Amino acid sequence: MSMNPKPGNTSPFICGLDATLRIVGGKWKPLILFFLARGPKRYGELKREVRGVSDKMLIQQLKELEAHGVVLRRDYKEIPPRVDYSLTPFGDSLVAAMVPLCGWGEENAARIASVLGGGKGGRPA
Amino acid sequence: MSMNPKPGNTSPFICGLDATLRIVGGKWKPLILFFLARGPKRYGELKREVRGVSDKMLIQQLKELEAHGVVLRRDYKEIPPRVDYSLTPFGDSLVAAMVPLCGWGEENAARIASVLGGGKGGRPA
């Protein structure tokens, strides 16, 4: 099946999915990657698109993604400041691997929404 | 690309991946699903296999997975207690959708491990 912990597993991860989630886990990273998948974005642009994210979280997540080689930060060294973010090839391959999981979520969105109970999960404002 | 937030998005989720992560997010759920993918398991069996998990977390995660229709709990109403857990068809489809992400993690495990810095991520008993 290619998804089980190997018998003689010396890696620091339980399995591949575990490894993947260390990179893309958290509340905002998938969303950020999705917006970046559509092309490079400036910080302010991203912030307006990823509605609900705070400066702190957006910066923090972008820094982690950059440190992990998923995202590339370009600083134009202008004043006022101008910076943009884009996916690295590594980031592109990750986003590609997320598509099926994303498909599952889309196909089952109604079921998931009902199963989670109406009270949770909105993105109000 | 089938992975972007839709223009007229009324769902409670940002995108499909977001929906998926509501079901399979967290530290233990993927691992639990992986062991269950190999067939029904008793509680104690699962606890011994998912090394490092506490009773509280294992029970809690199993309950959530059950409530979400991913896992089926069977109580044999025996004394001493006997219970086993297995994947529902919904759970099977989820595990299937996780395989590619798992593959990405496996292929890039070395890179991910090095990028996360050697200090983190072990599973030491």
Add this chain to the structure above:
DNA sequence: GCAAGTATGCACCTTTTAGTAAGTACTTAA
């Protein structure tokens, strides 16, 4: 009787993650 094993439940605590609000340094426009 006492310990061990069965599958949990509950209370408490720490750690991690996320959110809020303010401040920085600089420029342009009013």
Add this chain to the structure above:
DNA sequence: TTAAGTACTTACTAAAAGGTGCATACTTGC
């Protein structure tokens, strides 16, 4: 001179996730 916009940084707080340990109710084996 004041306000707004740029891309952040820092300190503080709140909420979520995770962990520890004890308790239950019942049986079997010593």
